[in-house]
Amino acid sequence: xxxxxxxxxxxxxxxxxxxxxxxxxxxxxxxxxxxxxxxxxxxxxxxxxxxxxxxxxxxxxxxxxxxxxxxxxxxxxxxxxxxxxxxxxxxxxxxxxxxxxxxxxxxxxxxxxxxxxxxxxxxxxxxxxxxxxxxxxxxxxxxxxxxxxxxxxxxxxxxxxxxxxxxxxxxxxxxxxxxxxxxxxxxxxxxxxxxxxxxxxxxxxxxxxxxxxx
Amino acid sequence: xxxxxxxxxxxxxxxxxxxxxxxxxxxxxxxxxxxxxxxxxxxxxxxxxxxxxxxxxxxxxxxxxxxxxxxxxxxxxxxxxxxxxxxxxxxxxxxxxxxxxxxxxxxxxxxxxxxxxxxxxxxxxxxxxxxxxxxxxxxxxxxxxxxxxxxxxxxxxxxxxxxxxxxxxxxxxxxxxxxxxxxxxxxxxxxxxxxxxxxxxxxxxxxxxxxxxxxxxxxxxxxxxxxxxxxxxxxxxxxxxxxxxxxxxxxxxxxxxxx
Ligand SMILES: Nc1ncnc2c1ncn2[C@@H]1O[C@H](COP(=O)(O)OP(=O)(O)O)[C@@H](O)[C@H]1O
Ligand SMILES: [Mg+2]
Numbered sequence: 001x002x003x004x005x006x007x008x009x010x011x012x013x014x015x016x017x018x019x020x021x022x023x024x025x026x027x028x029x030x031x032x033x034x035x036x037x038x039x040x041x042x043x044x045x046x047x048x049x050x051x052x053x054x055x056x057x058x059x060x061x062x063x064x065x066x067x068x069x070x071x072x073x074x075x076x077x078x079x080x081x082x083x084x085x086x087x088x089x090x091x092x093x094x095x096x097x098x099x100x101x102x103x104x105x106x107x108x109x110x111x112x113x114x115x116x117x118x119x120x121x122x123x124x125x126x127x128x129x130x131x132x133x134x135x136x137x138x139x140x141x142x143x144x145x146x147x148x149x150x151x152x153x154x155x156x157x158x159x160x161x162x163x164x165x166x167x168x169x170x171x172x173x174x175x176x177x178x179x180x181x182x183x184x185x186x187x188x189x190x191x192x193x194x195x196x197x198x199x200x201x202x203x204x205x206x207x208x209x210x211x212x213x214x
Numbered sequence: 215x216x217x218x219x220x221x222x223x224x225x226x227x228x229x230x231x232x233x234x235x236x237x238x239x240x241x242x243x244x245x246x247x248x249x250x251x252x253x254x255x256x257x258x259x260x261x262x263x264x265x266x267x268x269x270x271x272x273x274x275x276x277x278x279x280x281x282x283x284x285x286x287x288x289x290x291x292x293x294x295x296x297x298x299x300x301x302x303x304x305x306x307x308x309x310x311x312x313x314x315x316x317x318x319x320x321x322x323x324x325x326x327x328x329x330x331x332x333x334x335x336x337x338x339x340x341x342x343x344x345x346x347x348x349x350x351x352x353x354x355x356x357x358x359x360x361x362x363x364x365x366x367x368x369x370x371x372x373x374x375x376x377x378x379x380x381x382x383x384x385x386x387x388x389x390x391x392x393x394x395x396x397x398x399x400x401x402x403x404x405x406x407x408x409x410x411x412x413x414x415x416x417x418x419x420x421x422x423x424x425x426x427x428x429x430x431x432x433x434x435x436x437x438x439x440x441x442x443x444x445x446x447x448x449x450x451x452x453x454x455x456x457x458x459x460x461x462x463x464x465x466x467x468x469x470x471x472x473x
Binding site for chain 1: 304306310311368382
């Protein structure tokens with residue numbers, strides 16, 4: 001088993017890693033905002049329901065959630081409804097949306113009331129105040145905690161293998177059956193490159209937003 | 215006829231009665247200064263006028279027409295409140311500039327958003343935008359910031375920030391401009407530059423409702439002065455009467471402390 005053969009196989013696994021990463025990010029970022037608004041709702045019952053939901057999702061290991069999404073619907077209905085991949089995406093999106101929602105909430109609540117009031121007094125609608133005044137300030141404030149979460153997400157994709165999705169680590173582990181251990185260590189290179197790119201990207205965003213202070 | 219009249223405004227927060235029936239009127243082009251010790255309800259009054267708080271009782275009139283009546287309990291839509299707010303501008307003690315925008319953007323943001331609601335916006339988009347930017351930069355020139363238009367709030371001094379805030383409040387051409395202790399967050403030597411901008415506005419017959427601790431300014435510029443004490447207007451009159459010949463003991467005490 002040569003180096004190139006292993007590399008190609010791991011790249012095959014990386015495809016899933018990237019797919020899980022990208023889909024989770026694209027779906028969980030907006031869903032998190034919706035959840036954040038829910039948890040800050042002035043309609044208290046809604047806020048309590050959402051907060052309880054967030055507590056449950058953040059309180060249960062993601063690995064267990066992946067397993068639940070894959071097995072439980074099938075167990076209850078007699079037939080599986082979500083494919084392996086769809087289960088992983090569903091579990092990841094909901095889990096990360098909850099984490100993101102808390103980051104958003106912290107960011108939104110940290111913006112002084114005077115910013116809202118200044119916008120209101122100038123005749124802006126609530127939507128305009130949020131999107132034209134508040135949002136950019138929130139983005140700046142949450143960039144650092146967000147980059148942490150996103151980097152964690154890269155490594156969490158490895159959890160998909162509990163339901164036999166062949167992502168990078170699983171691809172490497174398949175070689176262990178042939179007595180090859182080094183591919184497993186080799187996967188670290190892939191993660192490091194991935195995270196390295198993200199770090200550069202976040203650094204770039206941070207610089208971009210450096211022109212003003214909150 | 216008065217541009218603006220407040221009639222028997224009352225406001226409580228829970229059990230604390232903050233405004234206990236405040237009435238005053240202000241003529242077009244007048245400067246009305248509100249003085250009084252901390253906690254007497256001055257900020258709450260301005261917030262009510264600008265619809266940031268809703269009075270429990272009382273009415274506001276604009277040019278003789280009823281603008282707000284607390285006893286009218288029909289729910290007001292956001293759009294209606296927004297429309298009413300546009301009659302007034304408010305300059306905050308803490309400036310509240312938008313940090314991510316330049317001085318010029320701070321001034322032009324609200325007019326640009328508002329212009330989108332004009333029926334002719336689509337056809338004349340570029341001309342309208344240009345006019346707004348032109349007007350916004352004229353306002354910044356007027357407050358003495360022609361060289362700071364492209365600067366962000368974090369790059370200019372507090373006095374300059376407050377002057378941007380004044381230009382921003384003027385951009386929507388309000389019928390009356392309210393100030394809530396506009397110089398309280400500033401160093402004394404910087405206070406002067408903000409006060410001189412306000413004096414200039416007063417000289418141009420801008421109608422102004424000013425909460426201030428600057429007694430010299432109030433005495434010099436006011437057409438009328440209101441002394442608030444514990445949620446009521448304890449004394450009012452022209453500047454000479456209030457400062458030169460205070461009647462109530464509370465006002466005499468207050469003025470002696472402020473000197
Ligand atoms: N949102 C609020 N909730 C409860 N109490 C308030 C609120 N706003 C103001 N107050 C109270 O109302 C009183 C008057 O406050 P304020 O109008 O800020 O006075 P001033 O501006 O004259 O110092 C104070 O005792 C203050 O604690
Ligand atoms: Mg105050």
